[in-house]
Amino acid sequence: AAAALGGLRAALSGRWPAPDQVAHLYGSARLESRRIAIGIAANEARNRLVVRRTHGRSLDLFSPLVEFEDEAAVERLRAPVVLVTAHVGALYLLSAGLDRLSAGRLALRWSPLHRPSASEENAFTSGPLLSRTEVLRRALESLRSGKHVVTALEGPHGSSEPCRLLGRRLDLGRGGFALARAAGVAVTPVAALWSRSQVRIAVGPPYESTLAAPAQVARWFEEQLRRSPHNLGLGLLRRLLEGPALESPSEHTVAF
Numbered sequence: 001a002a003a004a005l006g007g008l009r010a011a012l013s014g015r016w017p018a019p020d021q022v023a024h025l026y027g028s029a030r031l032e033s034r035r036i037a038i039g040i041a042a043n044e045a046r047n048r049l050v051v052r053r054t055h056g057r058s059l060d061l062f063s064p065l066v067e068f069e070d071e072a073a074v075e076r077l078r079a080p081v082v083l084v085t086a087h088v089g090a091l092y093l094l095s096a097g098l099d100r101l102s103a104g105r106l107a108l109r110w111s112p113l114h115r116p117s118a119s120e121e122n123a124f125t126s127g128p129l130l131s132r133t134e135v136l137r138r139a140l141e142s143l144r145s146g147k148h149v150v151t152a153l154e155g156p157h158g159s160s161e162p163c164r165l166l167g168r169r170l171d172l173g174r175g176g177f178a179l180a181r182a183a184g185v186a187v188t189p190v191a192a193l194w195s196r197s198q199v200r201i202a203v204g205p206p207y208e209s210t211l212a213a214p215a216q217v218a219r220w221f222e223e224q225l226r227r228s229p230h231n232l233g234l235g236l237l238r239r240l241l242e243g244p245a246l247e248s249p250s251e252h253t254v255a256f
Contacts, residue, residue, distance in 0.1 A: 016041050017237055025166040025240060026229055039230025040237065043089065043194045047233075050092045054114040059096040066096040066192070066199040073203035079103030080143040081206060082180040082187045083150045086221055089193035089231035091152075095120060097192060097201035098150065105148035106139055108175075136179065143183035150190075151176045153217070154236065163218060166225070166232075169243035172214055180209035189217045191224050193231045 017040055019033040028036060053061060068074055077083075083105070085094060092113060098105060104119045110126050121142075123135045139149045153172055160171035180187045186206035192199050204220040207213045225232050 036229045044234045058115050062093055063096045066093050069200040069202045079146050079148045080185045081148055082176050083148055083190050084153050084176045085190050086153050087233040087236045090199040093199050094192040105150055106142040108151040143185055164246045168240040169246050177209050177213055187213055189220045
């Protein structure tokens with residue numbers, strides 16, 4: 001119901017987002033842009049419902065909706081690994097899928113969301129520099145003790161690189177890659193993506209955290225959003241439209 005109302009609002013208003021905003025990013029024709037825009041709005045409504053129903057509570061209500069796209073990927077996610085994600089799809093239900101992993105994990109977040117399960121701990125990055133330094137120390141210890149660390153790539157805080165996504169500039173955080181290098185572990189991209197009212201967890205290959213890793217991870221996320229454009233988050237879409245257009249990656253820009 002929430003998704004239907006969100007899609008209807010987009011269809012009637014021509015906003016949230018507008019079809020021409022979608023066209024600027026995907027280069028799609030008007031009818032296709034309208035379809036994508038309605039899908040983005042529907043998913044935004046789903047996400048808002050998830051946040052309302054789970055804030056300070058467990059994810060148990062929505063867990064039955066979540067499954068891995070490839071169950072064999074679960075076997076590949078052997079800790080310790082830095083799991084990097086982005087504000088796409090059903091981000092707020094990613095933890096429901098990761099709860100199925102045998103290893104524990106530390107999730108780096110800006111602020112509290114759901115009540116963590118027994119296998120998940122939170123570390124918040126919204127404090128002063130000294131607090132963020134402590135979070136990184138804790139993350140490094142988690143990796144060295146055999147746990148996963150989960151972090152979003154494109155948060156607006158911390159050290160970043162100018163990157164490229166859908167032809168626009170997006171600042172890509174360096175933290176996850178630096179953390180993986182310091183711990184000597186791989187970086188693996190993951191995304192929780194809406195598929196109608198279900199959520200599928202897509203898992204990319206593990207990448208060694210070299211200088212090439214950001215571009216490798218970026219290409220994977222680009223593939224997910226090309227394959228399923230309605231999983232572009234509304235907030236991310238707006239950030240991209242606010243950034244300058246980048247026709248092609250330069251030698252100083254990571255392709256994202």
